[in-house]
Amino acid sequence: MHRTRLLLLFLFLIQQSFAQELEIRKTSDPYFELVRPNYTGELAYNTVAFVEQYWRVAGNTGFNESVYWIAEKLEEAGYILEENAKETHRLTYRIERRKMNRPTWEPKGSELWIAGEESPLLSFESNRNMIYQYSSSTSEEGVVGELLYVRDKSDLQGVDLNGKIVFSDTFGYRNLLPALNEGALGLLIYDMPGYLKPEKNKTSIQFRGIRYQEEKPVWALALSYESKEALKKRYESGRTKVRVKVDTKIYESEELTIIANIRGSEMPDESLVFSAHIQEPGANDNASGVGAQLEMATLTAKLIDEEDLELNRTLTFLWGDEIRSTQRYIEDKERRKSEIIWGISLDMVGENTDLTGGSFLIEKMPDPSAIWTRGEDKHSEWGGSVMKKDEMTPHYFNDFIINIFEQQGEYASWEVNTNPFEGGSDHIPFLYADIPGLLLWHFTDQFYHTDQDRLDKVSQETLKNVATGALVSAFTLLNANVETANQLAKLTLTKAKERLQTEFNLSMVSIQEGNDPNAEIEIIKTWTDWYLGALSSIDHLGSTRTSAFQEELRQFSDGQINQLKK
Numbered sequence: 359m360h361r362t363r364l365l366l367l368f369l370f371l372i373q374q375s376f377a378q379e380l381e382i383r384k385t386s387d388p389y390f391e392l393v394r395p396n397y398t399g400e401l402a403y404n405t406v407a408f409v410e411q412y413w414r415v416a417g418n419t420g421f422n423e424s425v426y427w428i429a430e431k432l433e434e435a436g437y438i439l440e441e442n443a444k445e446t447h448r449l450t451y452r453i454e455r456r457k458m459n460r461p462t463w464e465p466k467g468s469e470l471w472i473a474g475e476e477s478p479l480l481s482f483e484s485n486r487n488m489i490y491q492y493s494s495s496t497s498e499e500g501v502v503g504e505l506l507y508v509r510d511k512s513d514l515q516g517v518d519l520n521g522k523i524v525f526s527d528t529f530g531y532r533n534l535l536p537a538l539n540e541g542a543l544g545l546l547i548y549d550m551p552g553y554l555k556p557e558k559n560k561t562s563i564q565f566r567g568i569r570y571q572e573e574k575p576v577w578a579l580a581l582s583y584e585s586k587e588a589l590k591k592r593y594e595s596g597r598t599k600v601r602v603k604v605d606t607k608i609y610e611s612e613e614l615t616i617i618a619n620i621r622g623s624e625m626p627d628e629s630l631v632f633s634a635h636i637q638e639p640g641a642n643d644n645a646s647g648v649g650a651q652l653e654m655a656t657l658t659a660k661l662i663d664e665e666d667l668e669l670n671r672t673l674t675f676l677w678g679d680e681i682r683s684t685q686r687y688i689e690d691k692e693r694r695k696s697e698i699i700w701g702i703s704l705d706m707v708g709e710n711t712d713l714t715g716g717s718f719l720i721e722k723m724p725d726p727s728a729i730w731t732r733g734e735d736k737h738s739e740w741g742g743s744v745m746k747k748d749e750m751t752p753h754y755f756n757d758f759i760i761n762i763f764e765q766q767g768e769y770a771s772w773e774v775n776t777n778p779f780e781g782g783s784d785h786i787p788f789l790y791a792d793i794p795g796l797l798l799w800h801f802t803d804q805f806y807h808t809d810q811d812r813l814d815k816v817s818q819e820t821l822k823n824v825a826t827g828a829l830v831s832a833f834t835l836l837n838a839n840v841e842t843a844n845q846l847a848k849l850t851l852t853k854a855k856e857r858l859q860t861e862f863n864l865s866m867v868s869i870q871e872g873n874d875p876n877a878e879i880e881i882i883k884t885w886t887d888w889y890l891g892a893l894s895s896i897d898h899l900g901s902t903r904t905s906a907f908q909e910e911l912r913q914f915s916d917g918q919i920n921q922l923k924k
Contacts, residue, residue, distance in 0.1 A: 382845045386762060389833040390769070390826070392666060397657055397829065399822040401431065405649030406708060406816050410641035413486060416679040417462030417611030424636050424645075425614045428652055428677055429453060432618055435656035436663055449659050451618040458613050460570055465489045466605040470546070470579055472592055473502065473599035479585050484561070487580060487639065487809040490531065491567035493606055494575030496544075500603030503543040507593045508534065523600055525593070527586050531568050531578055538576050544602060545578035548586035553739045555804045556583035562808040565639060570608070577604045615678035617687065618655050620662065622671040622696075622836065629672035629696040630832050631687070633784040634704045635680035640811035642803065644680075646708030650825045651675055658829065671836040672696045685787035699898075700755065700835055701788030701795035707824040709800040710817035711773075718824065720763060720776045721797035722756045723789065724749055726884045728778040733864050735778055738801040742780035747884055752891025754846050755794040757853040762834070763827040772823045777801075794895075798824055843899035850896065851907040854889035855914055861885055862918045869922065879922050886915040 408427055412420020432451045433439075440452040468489045470480040480488050503523035508514060510528065520541035524534055527548035534545050550556040550564055560583045568578050579602065581589070592598050622628065632654065634647035655675045661667035674694075676687055684701075687694060711717055719738065722728075727735040728745040760776060767774035788795025805811045834842065865878035889911060893904050 382758075382761060382849050383765065385842050385845060386765065386830055386834050389830040390765070392661060392833075393657070393826050393829050394769075396661070397653060397822055397825055399653065399818040399825070401656060402646075402649035402653040402708070402821040402825065403816065403818040405431070405652050406641055406645040406821075407813050409636070409645035409648050410639075410813055413465050413639040414637045415463050415491065416613045416637050416682075417458050418464040418607075420464065421462075421636055422611075422614055424648060425453060425616050425677065428616050428648070431652055431656060432616075435659040437618055437655075437659065448621040448623075448662070449619075450621075451616065454615040454617065456613045456615075458611060461572075461608045462611040463492050463570075464607050465493075466607060467603075468579065468605065469500070469601075469603045470585070471601040472589070473601060479588055479600075480579070480582070485563050485582065485809050487563040487565040487807075489604060489606060490545075490547075490578035490580060491565065492570040492608070493568060493577035493579075493604055494608065495606050496577060496602060496604045498603075500601050501543050502599055502601045505546075505589065505593055505598040505600050506542075507590065508537075523602065525589055527581075527590070531566065538574075544576065544604075546581055546589065546600070546602075547578060548581040548583070550583060553802050553804065554806065554808060559804060559808070559810060560584040562805065562810050564807045565809075577602070579604070613679060613683075615676065615683040615687070617677075617694075618675040620658060620669060620673040622669055622673075624670040626672050627696045628699050629674050629694075630700040630702070630836055631674040631676060631684075631698050631788075632702050632704060632828065632832070633676045633678075633684045633687075635683070635784055636677055637679050638807070639809075640805075640807065641813050641816050642706045642709050642714070642800070642805075642811050643807060644705050646706060646816055646821065647704035648677055650707050650821050650828075651677065651704050653821075654825050654829050667833065669833065669836045671699070673832060673836055674698075681784060681786055684784045685790075688787050688791045688793070698788070698791075698793050701785065701793050702759075702828060702831070703784035703788075703795065703797045703799075704824070704828065705783045705797060706799045706801070706803065706806075708816040708818075708821045709803060710815055710820065711800065713815050714800065714803040714805055716800050716802040717773045717775050718763075718820070719797075719799055719801060720756075720760055720774070721785065721799060722760075722776055722779055723751045723753055723794060723796050724779040725752075725756060725888055726750065726881065729884065730881050731778055733860055735776075737780060738777050740780050740782065740801055742778055745779065750884075750888055750891075751789060751792075751794070752888045753794045753895045754850045754892050755796060755895075757850055757892070758835075758846060759796060759827075759831055761849060762831045766823055766827040766830070770819075770823050772820075798828060838899050840900040840902065843896050843901035844903050846899070847893060847896050847901045847903045847907050850889065850892050851911060854885075854892070854911050857885055857889070858882060858911075858915055858918060862922070865922055875922055879919050882915060882918055882922065886911065 508526040785795040
């Protein structure tokens with residue numbers, strides 16, 4: 359009888375949820391009708407193709423050429439350089455230039471040979487991630503040294519390292535740094551996490567970096583599974599010499615950030631900011647975010663120019679160095695003028711998941727699933743540490759964005775999933791500044807940060823799906839009014855009840871298994887408090903229903919807690 363009652367309640371909540379989703383769709387559907395037929399993904403994909411040809415670090419050739427590509431396309435779409443803009447121009451952009459606190463770096467070429475072999479074991483032409491970032495060049499002829507295989511620390515004790523090239527598949531760069539200070543010529547390191555499936559993707563190399571030392575130039579090469587195994591086999595057969603050639607450029611430069619604004623017509627002092635980082639050498643990471651966002655900016659300009667769209671609040675697009683550029687933009691209150699109300703990071707948004715694996719994910723703002731990750735909630739293989747209750751950020755943003763993307767997923771037969779907060783991208787600066795911010799991304803990707811993250815792993819259809827959900831979310835919020843706020847309040851209340859029912863069911867099972875009822879009650883109370891805060895967060899949009907919905911939620915939660923106490 360008890361299970362039947364729970365099932366009926368759950369079915370009732372699902373019906374309520376569907377009704378509230380239909381209501382919010384009254385607001386979002388017109389924007390879907392605008393975006394779906396017009397966002398083709400062509401510019402996004404072509405931009406990915408342009409950007410991913412470069413190995414990108416802030417200040418280097420590839421990074422800067424990507425900025426200039428974005429600027430060119432923005433101008434073609436009608437954006438005016440800020441310094442040339444008049445007060446009447448609503449579409450503007452600027453390129454910010456800053457002195458860097460260290461030189462920039464770019465790889466030019468490299469080869470690793472086993473002495474006596476007819477062809478190189480590794481070559482930059484086919485393994486462009488083989489050079490550790492900020493490695494210095496060898497001489498033009500390269501260097502030859504005896505290979506020293508380091509399995510544990512004892513292999514370095516009492517050994518004359520002069521003229522040796524240290525090789526390890528046990529230790530990373532930091533552990534082997536003393537060897538460079540004791541005369542070793544350089545390092546060969548294998549360090550590939552299991553989720554990259556190195557025994558399958560035998561030639562993959564994940565990019566790595568070393569600390570720049572102007573006073574002591576050093577170099578290190580990253581190895582693939584295949585090259586690591588070949589070196590081990592050769593080493594076990596006797597003394598082995600290897601020849602290494604590294605060609606890099608380290609030079610003074612400036613850091614560029616490009617920012618495009620569409621000034622709101624009624625509330626220009628409130629804004630939503632999209633952020634996509636340019637640096638990193640991959641196609642999905644993160645040329646895909648750069649490309650998706652650029653077409654989003656150009657399409658929005660077109661819709662406004664053709665008077666198919668009006669935006670009451672300001673929409674901002676930012677491209678730069680991951681986290682750093684977004685953080686500076688947030689802190690530069692005088693120059694950005696408008697207050698940031700929402701922030702969204704686009705990172706790894708173009709994946710052909712049939713090839714890369716994983717799925718599209720919305721990384722939520724910190725909610726209790728980052729404390730108690732159970733049921734259908736799960737972290738990506740990136741992983742996340744257990745958070746504390748005082749680190750939670752209650753807000754309607756999570757459920758609103760998820761709802762919009764689920765609509766696109768249903769329309770396009772496209773898989774949409776979520777993960778608890780983990781961090782690591784451009785949503786972090788928003789959250790640190792107490793601004794609602796979340797991440798759109800894909801994981802797990804078996805080519806993540808490897809030299810196989812190239813254009814053939816990118817899907818134009820995925821770029822369309824992610825960008826469509828992102829733009830519809832933005833348009834809905836930027837034009838939100840009291841009616842939208844009340845729809846959001848209803849949606850948030852319904853999602854709160856759904857979550858509490860799910861957690862209650864899990865807690866009942868947990869108690870039946872002999873666990874502490876008080877611990878389960880704490881979970882329910884924490885989720886209740888989070889959703890009470892999420893309802894309060896709608897007030898800034900003018901909701902008139904918050905207090906009544908909060909009271910309804912408290913009563914629902916109290917009923918669950920009383921049952922758990924029995």
